[in-house]
Amino acid sequence: MDGVIFPSDRGSEYTAxxxxxxxxxxxVVQSMGRVGCALDNxxxxxxxxxxxxxxxHRHRFRTRAEARLKIATWIxxxxxxxxxxxxxxxxPPITFELHMNEKRKASSALLRTAVA
Structure with missing residues (x-):
């Protein structure tokens, strides 16, 4: 997962x-905004x-475990x-990331060719 940046607030679950x-x-690199600055996150x-x-809000979950599983699956x-x-x-994010990686590889290959 190298290169993944996870933006969050400074809630206790993220600072634990x-x-x-x-x-x-x-x-995973954590990116936390400044205290009291909503725009940072x-x-x-x-x-x-x-x-x-x-x-x-469109679903009812019988247990927390069910909610965790179904939400994680949805994501x-x-x-x-x-x-x-x-x-x-x-x-979608995965498709976008794949396109970005292809562009980075092409750009790197172009730079290597130009330098050689």
Whole structure:
């Protein structure tokens, strides 16, 4: 997961030592906004809003475990792979990332050729 940046607020779940260690182990960089500055974590707030409006408020969960599983599945199987995002030129995040990686590789190859 190297290169992944996770924006969040400074909530206790994100500042907990165990959570931070997990992020370090997975190669996820945490990006936390300044205290009291909502604009610093606008991406996280937008995601949480989308999650609630498009999924959570439309479903009833019998247990927390069921909610965790179904929400995680929605994120992995729909939000990241199928749902179009205006910030990504109308592409799902995974498709957008694949396109960006292809462009980076092509750009790197072009630079190597120019230098050689």
């Amino acid at each position: 030592a165990r959570y931070q260690e997990l992020c370090r182990r997975l190669g 606008a991406a996280a707030e937008a995601f949480n809003s989308t999650l609630k409006v498009e999924y959570v 992995a199987d729909f939000y990241n792979t199928v749902r179009r995002h205006s910030a990504n030129d109308g592409l």
